[in-house]
Amino acid sequence: MESRSNTAAGLLPTMLQLRTLLNRGQLYELATKAAGVALDRPAMTILVVLDAAGEPLRVGEIATRMQVVGPHVTRHLNNLEKQRIIQRVPDPDDQRARLIALTPTGQRLVDRYTGVIEGWFAAALAEWPARDRTELARLLTRLSADLTTQLDAVAAGAGSG
Template structure:
């Protein structure tokens, strides 16, 4: 939804002028969502400009970096929370570029294991260093104590959500 100047307005800003009665929980969720969307959009932009890549490609490389022995397509799709088809397409393009390799799983000859190639490991290390710097830059306006407090409170919020999903009191 645009504002009076025609600029897009996020859901949190749109809610700011709403009449009382909106729950604090909704406002909190919208604040979290707005922060996530702002950061993600900037990371996507920088990955595209600096490395000519996308966030899903970066995420797939990150998953494989955390699993030096490799992961099956199914494991990658579960970790990334996307369909096997999405992973298959990403993997094919990354394989063509020499960043990952596919091998038949020794445990199940029907399954394919994906692993970073040495070139892929170097490229991901380069992208990862930049990504870490970008995140630090975007959150630099928070003092160390504020970051620690926010991290702790978000941990409690995560536990509350999980408990709510499991039907337990937080």
């Protein structure tokens, strides 16, 4: 019989512990201090979302990826734009719309911040064999995609629990 720690139910405590570790303010504060970045957490999250996307995004898409409402993002975007960290660029598919893009300054800030965190991950995984690091990345990507699909189905009323 499979032990609870190897089942989906057994994943929950570990995933919650990892979520807490990654989301707690101390991690953010340590990373911004080490990177020399003086932005609040929502603003930095916007930069990370834009960087991860690899392309300019609509305000609504940024909000969706942050799991917040649009006005929350707009307020932070206005401040970031005043600081010349992001810029609004024309949407190639709709010239009336604007997309949000990192400026070179914004890209440097997010690179410093993510570089610090990536360094911490690299140090934590330094003793792991390459095949284990590769497998971890593959499995986390798969879990994230599959869980997103399941939650989208549940939200749409089509999920089976």
